Amino acid sequence: DGGITQSPKYLFRKEGQNVTLSCEQNLNHDAMYWYRQDPGQGLRLIYYSQIVNDFQKGDIAEGYSVSREKKESFPLTVTSAQKNPTAFYLCASSITSGRNEQFFGPGTRLTVL
Amino acid sequence: GDSVTQMEGPVTLSEEAFLTINCTYTATGYPSLFWYVQYPGEGLQLLLKATKADDKGSNKGFEATYRKETTSFHLEKGSVQVSDSAVYFCALRGGGSGNTGKLIFGQGTTLQVKP
Numbered sequence: 001d002g003g004i005t006q007s008p009k010y011l012f013r014k015e016g017q018n019v020t021l022s023c024e025q026n027l028n029h030d031a032m033y034w035y036r037q038d039p040g041q042g043l044r045l046i047y048y049s050q051i052v053n054d055f056q057k058g059d060i061a062e063g064y065s066v067s068r069e070k071k072e073s074f075p076l077t078v079t080s081a082q083k084n085p086t087a088f089y090l091c092a093s094s095i096t097s098g099r100n101e102q103f104f105g106p107g108t109r110l111t112v113l
Numbered sequence: 114g115d116s117v118t119q120m121e122g123p124v125t126l127s128e129e130a131f132l133t134i135n136c137t138y139t140a141t142g143y144p145s146l147f148w149y150v151q152y153p154g155e156g157l158q159l160l161l162k163a164t165k166a167d168d169k170g171s172n173k174g175f176e177a178t179y180r181k182e183t184t185s186f187h188l189e190k191g192s193v194q195v196s197d198s199a200v201y202f203c204a205l206r207g208g209g210s211g212n213t214g215k216l217i218f219g220q221g222t223t224l225q226v227k228p
Contacts (some may be wrong), residue, residue, distance in 0.1 A: 006156075031214055041201060042117070042218030043157075050213065066206065090156055094214055101147070102216060104156035 004105035006091050011110045013078070021076045021108045023091035027105075032074035036060060037088040037107075046057050046089075049074055050096075058091070063106045078110065086112045115140040119203050119219035126193055127228050134188040134222045136177075136203035144205040146170075146179055146186040147216070151200045160188075160201070193226045200224070 004025045013019045025032065031050050032080055035043035045058030049068040063082025074093075078085045089110050092102040120135040138144065149157040161170030164179060166181035173193045184226045203219040 004156075033214070033216075035216075038213075040202075040220065042220045043216070043217055044218075048215065056213070057171060091178045092157075096214070099164060100214070101159055102214065104158070107154075 004091060004093055004103060006089075006105040006108050009106065011108055013110065013112050015112055016080045018077055019110065020088055021078065021091075021110070023074045023076065023105060025072055025074075025091075025093045025103075025105075027095075027103065029093035029108075030071070031094045031100075032068070033092040033102060033110050034058075034064075034066065034074070034076045035075070035090045035092065037090060043090060046076065072110060074079060085110055115144065115205060115207055115217045117203050117205055117217055117219040119201075119222050122200075122221075122223040123151070124224050125145065125224060126224070128226055128228055129192045132188070132190040132193045132197075134201055134203075134224070136186045136205075137191065138184050138186065138205050139209060140184075140205055140217075142207060144207050146177070147204045147206070148175070148177055148188050149200065149202040149204060149218075151221070153199075155201065167175060167193075174188055193224070195226045195228055198224055198226045 007022045033048045034046040047066045049055035065077045091105040094100040094102045116139045147162045148160040159171045163170040163179035169178045200221045204216045
C-alpha cells in the first residue's frame with residue numbers, strides 16, 4: 001500500500017536533547033512538508049522541500065532542521081534551541097509543490113519532560 | 114498575508130442533524146480551498162476541495178462551495194452520524210505561479226455528534 005509513515009508515534013525527550021522524527025513516503029512524490037499542531041490551533045508550516053537536495057524554511061523554522069537526501073525521506077530534527085517543542089508533528093507530501101493535494105502521515109506526538 | 118478563519122467549536126449535534134461549519138478566507142489571487150478531517154490521534158485526511166470560484170467539492174455526504182464574492186467555503190452535511198465526530202480544518206493554498214504548495218489552515222472546529 002502506498003502512503004506516508006511517521007515514526008515513532010510517541011516520543012519523549014529530556015530538555016536539552018536533540019531528537020529526530022522520521023517521515024517516509026512511497027508515493028513517488030516530489031514535495032514534502034513538516035507541520036506542527038498545537039492544541040486548539042491549526043497547523044503551521046515548519047519546513048518544506050520541493051525536490052531532493054533542496055528545502056526551504058516555513059513560518060516557524062527556528063529550532064528545527066531538516067534534510068532531503070532521498071526522494072522518499074524527509075526527517076525533521078527538533079533541536080535544543082526549540083523553546084517549546086511539545087506538540088504533534090505532521091508530515092505531508094504531494095506530487096509536486098504547486099497544484100496538487102497534500103497527503104498526511106499519522107503524526108508523531110513529541111513530549112519534552 | 115493569506116489567512117483562514119473558522120467558526121469556533123466545539124459544535125455538538127444530535128445524530129441526523131444538519132451541519133454547517135463556517136469558513137472564510139483572505140487571500141490574494143485565486144487560491145484553492147480544502148476541507149480536511151482529523152480523527153483522534155491521527156493525521157489529516159482530505160475531505161473535499163475546490164480550485165476555482167463556484168466549484169462545489171463533495172465527498173461522503175459533505176459539501177462546500179467556493180464563494181469568491183463572500184470569500185467563504187462553508188462545510189455542510191445534511192444528516193450527521195456519530196462517526197462524523199472529528200476535528201475539521203479549512204485550508205487554502207495560494208494561487209499563481211511560483212506557488213510552493215504551502216497550506217494555510219484555520220484553527221479547526223471540533224464536531225461531536227451524539228446518538
